[in-house]
Amino acid sequence: MLAAMFTPARRSSPQATAVSRDRGDACPGTLRLHAADDGALARVRLPGGVLTLRQAETLVDVAERLGDGYLHLTSRGNVQVRGLEDGCAGELAQLLDAAGLLPSRGHERVRNIVASPLSGLDGRGELDVRPWLTALDAALCASEAAQALSGRFLFALDDGRGDVAGLGADVTVRATADGGAELGLGTAGEALRVSVEEAPRAALVAAETFLESTPEGRAWRVDELAMSADDVLDAVDRHLTAEGIRHERQLREGRCTDGPPPGAIGAGLSVHVALGRLSAHQWREMTHVASEELRLTPWRGVVLPTHGQHSASLARLTAAGLVTDPHSPWLRVGACIGRPGCAKSHADVRADADEALGAIGPSVLPLYWSGCERRCGHPRGDRVDVVATPGGGYRLSTAVSGQAPRTTSLDAPSRLATALAAITP
Template sequence: MLAAVSTAPSPSSPQATPPARDRGDACPGTLRLHAADDGALARIRVPGGVLAAHQAHALADAARRLGDGELHLTSRGNVQLRGLRDTCGEELARLLDAAGLLPSPEHERVRNVVASPLSGLDGQGAREVRSWLTALDAALCASEAARGLSGRFLFAFDDGRGDVASLGADVTVRATADDGALISLGSAREALRVAGDDAPRAALLAAEEFLQFARLAGERVWRIDELGPGSAELASAVRHRLAESGIGCVWDSTDATVTGGPLPGVIGSALCVHAPLGRLTAPQWQELADVAPGELRLTPWRVVVVPAPDMTVSDRSAALSRLAATGLVTDPSSPWLDVGACIGRPGCGKSRADVRADATRTLAAASGSPLPLYWSGCERRCGHPRGDRVDVVATPEGGYRLAGPDGDGPLRTTDLDDVSRLATALAAITS
């Protein structure tokens, strides 16, 4: 049955205060596999989500030969392989290294970079950010200090449209119309304005300066906002560090304009498709790799962008139809765009439910919600997105608790013990 709607204080931001940590950063990578209930898990960092076609084929090969045959997109545009054999670590590393996906074993977990996926493809944005992405990745892999960054530390390169600027990165670089860049740290409202050509080096110097502050904090601080009041001191120290390095900078305000990720369909000279719940079967991935003339761009919104500047309009339409035939979403009005979920059972031992099955079963009901839904198998809510949404969290009793925002006030919540009544529960907390 549905419980009466109740209100409860909104939980504080996960980065508002330094969390108590009794162990080091266990974030999985390519060389550090995570033991899950469905086998070992590898997380392959793909800076900016950019995959050359041969790299996409290599990942498909790894998934088929070593894992469960599927590829999973993360909220940072990276790829996870699941169901891996415990003894496959060396073989996986060799395969990915040969494909150019492991440029530095010491830095593979810190190459966390998101970038505007449509940059240079649709005529929007202030500049194309690919050169920034390439320069930062090379500098990051050459930096001894950067090895100390947490696997959770995130860089974002926004071409000025405001898409990845809204993702809560630790260092966000946003292009401006005057060929400059605004560099913001964590959730700070002030930014440092630098010349566009200096942006990648400035981003790395900011991250290296953060590491100095994290060491002085004497705690396991992995994200900039975890410094609390120290974030303001960090900003001043970064400005001084940039000046010492010959990078001119002045204080400015961040651009408040934000947009969402790309919708499915043909946008500019690109094809865009959405992978429901971030999961791609081997045939779907293979079709994507075959259609792509040069590369794929993975996004934090589980949308895959296929640049196709040399395709004719009819060729793009035909390619989109091929992708739709595999079950990928090509309709911008699909309810799948507003439904997400963690891995749930049986892959995660902490999950209390098969949340992906329940999310799929109730897709029609979810389409009536004015807010996106995110299904979680437990209170950790792994992979949950930023922004307003309805959280659907499995409870120890075998049902779910729904929680949604109520303006600036407390959360509105209700309990659900029968997923067939999801539409009623959603109406109770969103009306």
């Protein structure tokens, strides 16, 4: 899977990059749509990626009635509906609200929470994070201050296995082996230890402290603050004390793991979605297999809690075109929307990625295809960036921690293997 490894910063290091924003972020939601070349786009926040079967049916109904008929997964376990018709915003909001997918109109763009998708299903992890997820989402929606968070601000709830702890969240809560919880801010190398019971409230306090530290929303993410990691932790420390939340400093756990591979896992099944796009048929096949809910993952996959019969269910999902093979090359390939959905894209990157799939060997770095230099949605961690150029073709560049980029050009997807051999060991 394309999970990133997390390397803690030194305690005395400043935050990664101080940024001063002169406008609010333009992240779409369900009430504020984004105009794309293929129609309007709505992004539905799903804390923890969790959907009841009823909510899942509502989303596929929305995609078929109002959109392009597909559901598009994001790198935060959310869903996008594309190709929305003009004038459908009111009906869209009404349908989502009736299904419980719009619990607070003032907070709908800030409910960005990823959580360990296998928590409670496979016997691993230190605790089931579902109570944390429920409590944090409720506290977030009840906080008037939290409405000012950027749509890019991210919470991560890790059950101790280290899967979502490596995703670069702004506030990370991680269960520890000694029965406590670790509260981390951005990429700071130190954390604050809190009790399991206080962890969700502590996470919200950290987010509200961030808002007080960035005048007029000049920063959207914790690592954009013009403060050192120490200063950020000191500020959160003071606010936790004021709220009566007991805590202490400790070094942050650095071990991280990948997301779930496809296949049978404990009391559930895991599938990967090629390029994150699901047809209505594929979506409904998953709801037939799942026992009570779907869990969308930040790796553009879906975990399906089931009642058994894994072999028959996996065969059904494979027949629907979902990735159930843990060795599939699709696990190493991602792409932005490209043409025709994006006016800035120089190529139909998804079609080209599909054509070049056979060149992805097991030893090749993960590839991410982008239609332009913005590289929207690119993953964290080591990879090869395949970026379309204005004059046609692509530029390939390695992005490997601690190494200078190696670059070459590609004039046709069919020649990808040769281009990769020129820049990767």
